[in-house]
Amino acid sequence: MxxxxxxxxxxxxxxxxxxxxxxxxxxxxxxxxxxxxxxxxxxxxxxxxxxxxxxxxxxxxxxxxxxxxxxxxxxxxxxxxxxxxxxxxxxxxxxxxxxxxxxxxxxxxxxxxxxxxxxxxxxxxxxxxxxxxxxxxxxxxxxxxxxxxxxxxxxxxxxxxxxxxxxxxxxxxxxxxxxxxxxxxxxxxxxxxxxxxxxxxxxxxxxxxxxxxxxxxxxxxxxxxxxxxxxxxxxxxxxxxxxxxxxxxxxHPVKPLEENMEAKEMDRAICAASVLHQADQGIRRIVSQIMQNAKDYNLSPHEMKSFATELNRLKAAFLEDLRHKSNEKNQSCLQNNIFNVNVALLFSQQADVVVKKYVNKQ
CATH class of the missing domain: 3.40.50.300 (P-loop containing nucleotide triphosphate hydrolases)
Structure with a gap:
């Protein structure tokens, strides 16, 4: 009762x-x-x-x-x-x-x-x-x-x-x-x-x-x-x-996770965060190197500012997509190195499109 x-x-x-x-x-x-x-x-x-x-x-x-x-x-x-x-x-x-x-x-x-x-x-x-x-x-x-x-x-x-x-x-x-x-x-x-x-x-x-x-x-x-x-x-x-x-x-409401499942999910979240952090650091280095190389392009201050803004937008959008895809796929921590190499290559390819747009203006 x-x-x-x-x-x-x-x-x-x-x-x-x-x-x-x-x-x-x-x-x-x-x-x-x-x-x-x-x-x-x-x-x-x-x-x-x-x-x-x-x-x-x-x-x-x-x-x-x-x-x-x-x-x-x-x-x-x-x-x-x-x-x-x-x-x-x-x-x-x-x-x-x-x-x-x-x-x-x-x-x-x-x-x-x-x-x-x-x-x-x-x-x-x-x-x-x-x-x-x-x-x-x-x-x-x-x-x-x-x-x-x-x-x-x-x-x-x-x-x-x-x-x-x-x-x-x-x-x-x-x-x-x-x-x-x-x-x-x-x-x-x-x-x-x-x-x-x-x-x-x-x-x-x-x-x-x-x-x-x-x-x-x-x-x-x-x-x-x-x-x-x-x-x-x-x-x-x-x-x-x-x-x-x-x-x-x-x-039929959603049932809470059992303790061991909750711990596993937390481990996956920590792992994904670590992968994304490494990817973020790698992309930042790529952007920094691109901006360093841009000094040789003879861009005006206005063009340099526009160039930097466009790269930052690309970086933000790229990392946003990466974050969601990483959450969905639950990348294994053992795959970090391979994952980050592929990410760096993919971002470099997209960044090259932006670079060529400004270089071709010269």
Whole structure:
């Protein structure tokens, strides 16, 4: 009897990822899904749109950001904000699971992203500001009923490792986890994007097409709760499939790792970090040597600055791709030397393209 009462007290929660190309219709699906979950299931639904929550300056170039990009490349700033959002979500999940009445800001935060996150929770009725807690920056958690809550994360999630980070979060707290991938034709995405108030550059979408890693449940068991929606428009049939998927994920939450498995995963993470660190150091040496050689190209100060900026962008993008591929492949520590040699050769080939562009100007 006591076990049954405890089970009734358990608050079912799930994480649902909406992924796909920009302008694939993710936000439209998120809104339709939120409405369906409330109407058909009586569940609570929390929409977290990364485009709305992450500050514009994190993924746009202005004169100010171009000046500082050599110190903190654009792609790194975007990744930091994404990681920060997940930390805020985890922080809030901890408060819900613990049955806390108050939600306090985490000790380390970026004010703009934190405010966006808090405003989103307030607008969706999860927290509120009371007179007694306004001075301490605490928020009242509007005690939800024990109906299930789904957090829908709306982003491109083009790398599998991006999605795996959210899966790990679900595993830590025994939450439901599922993925919805909107497989929309590139031409349709381009057309929709062109009609937006602030469209993305077409080359950005094209680059994402090349990097996009669709869910593959046959190869990756953790992606078993995935659904690929092929249609350009969200249909009633799609809605039935999606609701069934979310129900299944909630009924079968992700189980935490056993201690020995957790230790192995930590070892793999440490190994991957070591490999990437060595690769980073090697690439830095290559860039340094290229810049040293550039002194013989008779470039003007303006051209040298432009040359250095372009190399730094290439390095940042290259390391970002490398980080995600390394996470996915779990490179063995015994392969470090071979891995880093191949990385150095590949980066040198890409850097040569940049070098030739400036040398040919002379």
């Amino acid at each position: 006591a076990q049954q009462e405890q089970k009734d007290k358990d608050h079912q929660m799930g994480l649902c990822l909406l992924c796909g190309l920009p302008a694939a219709g993710k936000t439209t699906v998120a809104q339709a899904l939120s409405h369906s979950l409330r109407k058909c299931k009586g569940w609570q639904c929390v929409l977290l749109s990364y485009d709305d929550l992450i500050p514009v300056e994190a993924f746009s170039r202005t004169e100010d950001t171009l000046e500082s990009e050599a110190q903190q490349p654009l792609i790194s700033r975007w990744r930091l904000h994404r990681h920060e959002l997940l930390l805020y979500l985890e922080h809030f999940l901890q408060a819900l699971i613990a049955g806390c009445h108050y939600y306090s800001p985490p000790p380390s935060r970026t004010e703009a992203t934190w405010k966006s996150f808090v405003c989103s929770l307030k607008e969706q009725g999860l927290i509120s500001t009371g007179k007694e807690d306004s001075a301490s920056c605490q928020y009242l958690i509007d005690s939800p009923s024990l109906t299930p809550i789904y957090f829908i994360l709306d982003d491109n999630f083009y790398y599998r490792s991006m999605r795996y980070e959210v899966y790990q979060l679900a595993r830590r707290y025994t939450l439901g986890f599922c993925q919805l991938f909107l497989d929309c034709q590139v031409e349709v995405c381009m057309q929709r994007n062109s009609q937006r108030k602030c469209p993305l550059p077409e080359e950005t979408i094209c680059a994402m097409v090349q990097k996009m890693e669709c869910p593959n449940p046959e190869k990756y068991a953790w992606e078993r709760n995935s659904l690929i929606l092929k249609s350009a428009e969200y249909s009633l049939a799609d809605n039935f499939q999606v609701l069934d998927l979310l129900s299944t994920a909630l009924e």
